[in-house]
Amino acid sequence: xxxxxxxxxxxxxxxxxxxxxxxxxxxxxxxxxxxxxxxxxxxxxxxxxxxxxxxxxxxxxxxxxxxxxxxxxxxxxxxxxxxxxxxxxxxxxxxxxxxxxxxxxxxxxxxxxxxxxxxxxxxxxxxxxxxxxxxxxxxxxxxxxxxxxxxxxxxxxxxxxxxxxxxxxxxxxxxxxxxxxxxx
Amino acid sequence: xxxxxxxxxxxxxxxxxxxxxxxxxxxxxxxxxxxxxxxxxxxxxxxxxxxxxxxxxxxxxxxxxxxxxxxxxxxxxxxxxxxxxxxxxxxxxxxxxxxxxxxxxxxxxxxxxxxxxxxxxxxxxxxxxxxxxxxxxxxxxxxxxxxxxxxxxxxxxxxxxxxxxxxxxxxxxxxxxxxxxxxxxxxxxxxxxxxxxxxxxxxxxxxxxxxxxxxxxxxxxxxxxxxxxxxxxxxxxxxxxxxxxxxxxxxxxxxxxxxxxxxxxxxxxxxxxxxxxxxxxxxxxxxxxxxxxxxxxxxxxxxxxxxxxxxxxxxxxxxxxxxxxxxxxxxxxxxxxxxxxxxxxxxxxxxxxxxxxxxxxxxxxxxxxxxxxxxxxxxxxxxxxxxxxxxxxxxxxxxxxxxxxxxxxxxxxxxxxxxxxxxxxxxxxxxxxxxxxxxxxxxxxxxxxxxxxxxxxxxxxxxxxxxxxxxxxxxxxxxxxx
Numbered sequence: 001x002x003x004x005x006x007x008x009x010x011x012x013x014x015x016x017x018x019x020x021x022x023x024x025x026x027x028x029x030x031x032x033x034x035x036x037x038x039x040x041x042x043x044x045x046x047x048x049x050x051x052x053x054x055x056x057x058x059x060x061x062x063x064x065x066x067x068x069x070x071x072x073x074x075x076x077x078x079x080x081x082x083x084x085x086x087x088x089x090x091x092x093x094x095x096x097x098x099x100x101x102x103x104x105x106x107x108x109x110x111x112x113x114x115x116x117x118x119x120x121x122x123x124x125x126x127x128x129x130x131x132x133x134x135x136x137x138x139x140x141x142x143x144x145x146x147x148x149x150x151x152x153x154x155x156x157x158x159x160x161x162x163x164x165x166x167x168x169x170x171x172x173x174x175x176x177x178x179x180x181x182x183x184x
Numbered sequence: 185x186x187x188x189x190x191x192x193x194x195x196x197x198x199x200x201x202x203x204x205x206x207x208x209x210x211x212x213x214x215x216x217x218x219x220x221x222x223x224x225x226x227x228x229x230x231x232x233x234x235x236x237x238x239x240x241x242x243x244x245x246x247x248x249x250x251x252x253x254x255x256x257x258x259x260x261x262x263x264x265x266x267x268x269x270x271x272x273x274x275x276x277x278x279x280x281x282x283x284x285x286x287x288x289x290x291x292x293x294x295x296x297x298x299x300x301x302x303x304x305x306x307x308x309x310x311x312x313x314x315x316x317x318x319x320x321x322x323x324x325x326x327x328x329x330x331x332x333x334x335x336x337x338x339x340x341x342x343x344x345x346x347x348x349x350x351x352x353x354x355x356x357x358x359x360x361x362x363x364x365x366x367x368x369x370x371x372x373x374x375x376x377x378x379x380x381x382x383x384x385x386x387x388x389x390x391x392x393x394x395x396x397x398x399x400x401x402x403x404x405x406x407x408x409x410x411x412x413x414x415x416x417x418x419x420x421x422x423x424x425x426x427x428x429x430x431x432x433x434x435x436x437x438x439x440x441x442x443x444x445x446x447x448x449x450x451x452x453x454x455x456x457x458x459x460x461x462x463x464x465x466x467x468x469x470x471x472x473x474x475x476x477x478x479x480x481x482x483x484x485x486x487x488x489x490x491x492x493x494x495x496x497x498x499x500x501x502x503x504x505x506x507x508x509x510x511x512x513x514x515x516x517x518x519x520x521x522x523x524x525x526x527x528x529x530x531x532x533x534x535x536x537x538x539x540x541x542x543x544x545x546x547x548x549x550x551x552x553x554x555x556x557x558x559x560x561x562x563x564x565x566x567x568x569x570x571x572x573x574x575x576x577x578x579x580x581x582x583x584x585x586x587x588x589x590x591x592x593x594x595x596x597x598x599x600x601x602x603x604x605x606x607x608x609x610x611x612x613x614x615x616x617x618x619x620x621x622x623x624x625x626x627x628x629x630x631x632x633x634x635x636x637x638x639x640x641x642x643x644x645x646x647x648x649x650x651x652x653x654x655x656x657x658x659x660x661x662x663x664x665x666x
Contacts, residue, residue, distance in 0.1 A: 019215075019218035022218060023214055023215065023218065026214055027211065027214065030206055030210055030211060030214065031206050034204075034206045034210055035199070035203055035204060035206075038204055039198060039199060044204070048207060048209060048210055048213075051210050051213070052210065052213040052217070055213055055214045055217040056217045058217075059217040059218055111203075111204030111205075112204055115198055115199070115203070115204065116198055118197055118198055118200075119194045119195075119197050119198060121191065121194045121195060121198070122198045125195075136195065139195075140192065140195035140196050140198070140199065141195075141198060141199040143196075143199070164187060165187060168187040168188045168191050168192070169187075169188075171188075171191050171195075172188055172191055175191070
């Protein structure tokens with residue numbers, strides 16, 4: 001007869017206490033943050049790097065967080081800032097030919113590039129200024145309201161609206177231009 | 185606010201499901217991020233708030249000076265995460281930091297009996313098996329396989345012991361975490377006939393293992409280091425010789441595995457079609473040989489988002505215990521795998537639901553001679569540090585809420601439900617150690633606790649208490665029972 005027994009170490013997690021609190025909150029935000037970064041940066045590896053950057057910044061800033069009630073918004077803001085810095089670092093992409101853009105893609109499959117390729121507008125977003133890309137990403141890919149975006153970016157709602165307005169107007173113009181180019 | 189319906193529709197189309205899944209590496213990076221500050225020692229380091237509780241602050245200067253100069257001796261506690269704004273990180277940490285020097289064990293308690301020694305890459309753990317009245321402490325050498333890797337993740341060192349007919353099996357674990365991707369996998373494996381002399385198993389050419397008791401003896405399931413899908417099963421009848429049995433027909437990420445002489449039960453997770461890992465379905469499977477697995481049909485397991493806790497199985501005294509926690513659905517609503525429930529089985533096939541009776545969700549069980557202690561956890565974002573305890577004296581059929589057991593609650597504002605210390609057991613005796621290292625209790629049923637001499641302190645940066653057959657491992661020290 002077997003005498004089975006399992007003793008479990010009283011180890012709640014790989015981290016405890018303060019780190020545990022941070023991780024328990026941030027783990028729920030990671031999927032949304034990672035996907036926002038991926039859609040904005042158009043690249044899985046960059047999305048991972050950006051999310052990791054955001055996590056490090058969040059952990060460094062954690063002692064200054066006044067309340068955990070709005071942790072998600074707080075973390076979103078960090079992610080948005082990280083993405084913004086990366087987008088600005090790239091410079092604004094202009095005159096991107098869609099075919100060229102896709103032709104230049106490496107052979108390895110990238111889930112974000114595949115998702116962005118569902119519609120040509122996914123590529124056109126890259127032609128926008130970084131601050132407009134951020135509000136577009138938060139609005140349509142993170143599915144946040146104007147007010148929620150304003151809270152995250154610490155901007156007046158009117159500013160968010162105007163950025164969205166200009167972004168959509170630019171995208172419309174680019175699409176129309178693409179359509180005209182496609183005509184024989 | 186509608187700007188251009190067509191443009192907006194087309195933008196939203198980009199993010200429609202299926203969405204890219206989140207790689208495990210991203211979750212790991214979250215843990216690694218917390219590690220950096222722990223190692224940097226510029227903020228709070230060591231054991232902050234939470235289940236380790238708080239100790240009185242003694243000021244900015246002392247905190248900073250001690251933090252830098254007395255590494256390994258200090259505890260620091262941030263008592264209130266919702267505290268006021270701080271002008272700088274250092275000041276913030278210091279203003280909320282409580283520091284208590286913890287004397288090194290070697291200084292205060294010279295070993296009274298032969299300490300643990302290395303035997304090849306094995307080790308010995310001397311001490312009494314019964315009638316514990318106290319402990320004789322020895323500081324572990326840096327190369328001891330018993331030594332917990334101080335810090336966060338990965339956490340090495342002996343972390344779990346199984347008892348079986350041939351003696352004992354000790355495993356090393358990289359982590360036990362609520363983040364599914366990080367739940368424990370062993371890199372080290374030792375067997376012992378007497379609980380004192382431990383011999384390393386070197387004949388298994390796999391680095392990531394999950395070990396369980398099985399009808400034929402012991403089963404070591406090798407898993408892919410990245411995906412955690414099972415890749416090979418190793419079996420042993422004596423704990424010494426191991427045989428590579430083949431590849432199990434399991435499909436999914438292995439969460440837990442446990443067995444008795446009746447069979448083996450495993451819990452797994454696998455992604456839902458086209459979801460990447462953004463949604464996953466949990467499974468419970470049964471086997472008698474470790475290779476051929478069949479699904480348990482008793483459970484209608486729901487899907488959840490990544491990061492959710494899957495169901496977890498343990499065994500004791502021939503009985504299986506299966507428990508799960510609520511977890512969020514992809515749409516943000518909450519659902520459950522088993523609810524806050526626990527299911528029991530004598531054969532791994534027919535299951536009976538326990539009566540519950542505890543707060544929060546069942547996490548894992550410690551087993552003792554006359555009872556068991558259930559560790560519960562609130563998977564609630566508003567209670568990020570809510571842990572509790574429950575005890576049972578009837579084999580887990582009915583449970584009684586014990587909340588914090590003998591440890592009392594930690595005193596910080598947003599973690600009031602957590603026990604202030606650690607509780608663990610070795611299948612016979614339970615041991616509870618208060619965070620300040622000044623009090624400890626012994627119990628055989630998990631409900632009636634008796635104070636026990638505890639001169640071992642509570643080593644800084646210690647996150648685990650392992651009750652071995654003849655003593656305890658706590659942080660960087662081994663306490664031989666006497």
